[in-house]
Amino acid sequence: MKNRKTFLKASLYFLFVVIGVFFLFPVVWTISLSFKTMPEMYRFPPKLFPGSFYLENYNFVINQYNILAGVKNSFFITVIVVVGTLLVTIPAAYAFSRIQFKFSKVLQFSILLFQMISPIVMLIPLYRYFSRIGLLNSYTGMILIYIAVSLPFQVWFIKGFLDTIPIQLDEAATIDGCNRIQVVTKILLPVITPGIFSASLLIFIRSWSEFVIPYVLINSPNKMPVSVSLVNLQSSLTSITTQFLAAGSVVAIAPTVILFVILQRYVVSAMTAGAVKG
C-alpha cells in the first residue's frame, strides 16, 4: 500500500512537470525572446535564456511604437466596462433572484441564448449604424457593445451569488421598513461583495482580451486598445524583428497575467462557482 502511494505521488509529480512545461513554455519563450538581440534570436541551436537583459526591444515598442498608449486605452475602456456592466447586471440579477414574475425563466434563458451568438453577427449592422451617426472610431458606442456582450454571463453569475443568500435576510429588512432598493444597497450588496469582486475580475480579463469589437469599430491608432495595437504592430513588422513583437506581447499580457496570478484564488472560486451552476 505504501509503495503504491509513493508510485502514485511520483507519477503525479511527473504529470505536474509535464503540465507546467506545456503551459508555461510559450510564455517563458516569449519573455526570453523579448530580451534577445537579433543575432541571438537567429542563433542555432537556440538558447532558452538570453545572454543579457537587452532592453532595446522594449525601448522600441514603448518609445517608438508607443504601445503603452494601447495599454492606457485598454485600462480606460475596461474600467468603464466593469462599472457599466455591474450597474446593469446587479439590478437584473436581483430581479431574477428575488422577484417572481411571469416569463422570468423564459427571459433568463433567452439571455443565455444571446451569450452564444458570435459578436461578429451583431457587429455587421452596428458598424453601419455607427458610421451613419458618427460613432465609428469613438468609445461611446463601442463601450456599450462591450457591456452588452459581457451582460449575459454576468447576469447568471451574480444571480447565482444572490441565490445563495437566504431570503429571510430580505424579509427581516423589509419588516424593519426597508424598500427593495434599500434591501439591495444596504443588505445584499455588502453580503455579496466577494461575488461582485470576482465578477469584476472576470469582466476585466474578458474586456482586456476583447479584439473583434475594437478591430471593426476603431481605426485611429491613438484610440486602439492594446489587443488591436499589437496586431497592427505584427502586421508592420517583418520576421527579422520578431523580438519586438515578443516585447509587445509581454507588455500586452502583463497586466492581466499579473492580476490573475495574484488573485488566482478568487478567479478559480468564481469560475468553479459558475461551473457547478452551469
Place this chain on the structure above:
Amino acid sequence: MQSNAIARPGKDYLNSLVKGPILWLLPLVVVLVCFYLYPVLDVIRYSFTNAKMTTNDFSYTLRSYATVLTSQAFYQGLWRTFIFVGISVVFQFLLGFMIAYAVEHGERLAMRGTLVTRTIALISWAIPGVVIGVIWKIMLEESPSGIFNYILSLFGVPLTDFLSNPNNAIISVSVANVWRGTAQSMILLYAGLKTISYDVIEASLIDGANFWRRLWNIILPSIRSVITVNVLLNIINTFNTFDMVMSLTGGGPGRSTEVLVLGVYNRIFTQYDLGRGSATAVILLVINIIIALFYIRLTTKEEGK
C-alpha cells in the same frame, strides 16, 4: 412615513414600481434589445438583400443564400471549421480532464506544487486570444531556429512548414487553440470532480477496482452533466474564435484556415459584400442557436432534478 406616502401619490407609484420587476430589468432589456436583438434581426434582413457596404440602395432577393449555399468555398469553410472545432474540443477535454484529475488528486494527497500547477495550467485563460496567436506564431517560426522546429529536430523530425503549408496550418491553429481552451475545460471538470464524494471512490478502492474501471464506472458517470456542459461551451467558443486565428494565420495560407467567422468578416469588411456576408452570418447564427438550445435543454433538465 405612512402619512407621507398617502400625501404624495407620486412616491406611492414609485414604490409599487420598485416592487415589480420592470424597473430592475429595464437597463438590461434596453441594452440587449439595442445591441443584440435589433442588430441580429437586421442581419437577417440584410441576408435577404443584395446590399453592398459601399452603397445604401439594395433590393430584396434570395440570391445571397443561393450563391452561398451553392458555392464550394462555403462548404470548404464549414469543413475547416468542423476540423478546427473537432480537434480542439477532443483535446481540450482530454487534456483538461487529465490536468483536473491530477490537480484534484494532488490536493487530496496534500502534495506540494499542486497550487502552482493549477495556476500555471490556467495562465492561458488570462492571455488575450490575439496575443496567444502572436505567441504561437513566434514558436512555430519555420526557420531552423524556430523553437518548435528545433525541439522536433532533436527527435529527428525534418524541418516542418507549420503555417505556410495549408494542411499543416489548420492543425497548427487547432493545437494553439487547445493550448488556449484547456484552461476553461480544466476548471469546469475540476469543479465537477470536487463534487464527487470521496467515500464512493474509497469504497471502489477497497473493492479492488483498477483505475480504468473506477474512471469508467464511477468518476465519469458522476460528472456526466459537467462534461456535457463543458463540451458544449468548448464547441461554441471554438466555433466563434476570431482573434487567435486572425493573429496566427489571418485565415491563410490561401483560405486554408479561414473558419466561418473569419469568412463572414472578410466577406463584409474586405469585400464589402453585405448580402452574402449576412447570409453566411445567419447560417453561423443558426448553428450558434442550435448549440445554445442543446445547452439550455440540458441546464433546465438539471434544474428540474
